[in-house]
Amino acid sequence: MILSPTAVEGVTIVDVEAFTDARGLFARTFCQEEFAAAGLEVAVAQCSVAYNRLAGTVRGMHWAGEPVRETKLVRCTRGALLDVVVDTRPGSPTYLQHVSVELTAENHRALFIAAGLAHGYQTLVDDTEATYQMSVPFTPGHDRGVRFDDPRLGIAWPLPVSVISDKDRAWPLLPATDIPSSETAPAPVPAPAGRSA
Secondary structure (H helix, E strand, O other): OEEEEOOOOOEEEEEOOOEEEOOEEEOOOOOHHHHHHOOOOOOOOEEEEEEEOOOOOEEEEEEEOOOOOOOEEEEEEEOEEEEEEEEOOOOOOOOOOEEEEEEEOOOOOEEEEOOOEEEEEEEOOOOEEEEEEEOOOOOOOOEEEOOOOOOOOOOOOOOOOOOOOHHHHHOOOOOOOOOOOOOOOOOOOOOOOOOOO
């Protein structure tokens, strides 16, 4: 595997090193030793899958709030998506900056996302599927989020939004200026009802 840090600390691109022959390819997608050597949290407590029928579907932007420390490894196993991670850690040198990485079934690329970072994606084609490996199980009441279209984030989604959950559309906008450091600063109101991944 090739582990490549990005401009936002805690976001790492995971590329496979494929061995190919007449059958196709074989590649490791996760190695506890290599992840640990790179300083990435390696626990896997839960795995999930998200299937998306339509291109333009947006899921996000959300993360698990304190004391939950959820890391994710996200991979596209069918279709294609643009994965976006926003630094929502007050006090971080890259606070409110984001990185965007295209994940496709063909490139076999994954994205490691550290705790405290908001994550979301938009599907680029119909029938797109993403898998998640998470370090902790989902903990109701600790989900946090920011709006996918918040002007302070400046995320350039490549397609018009075709589908988004009511919960993700209802996350609050960030205040116009920075607010004092606190774990819940980017999501000052309770999470909307229901769960969305």
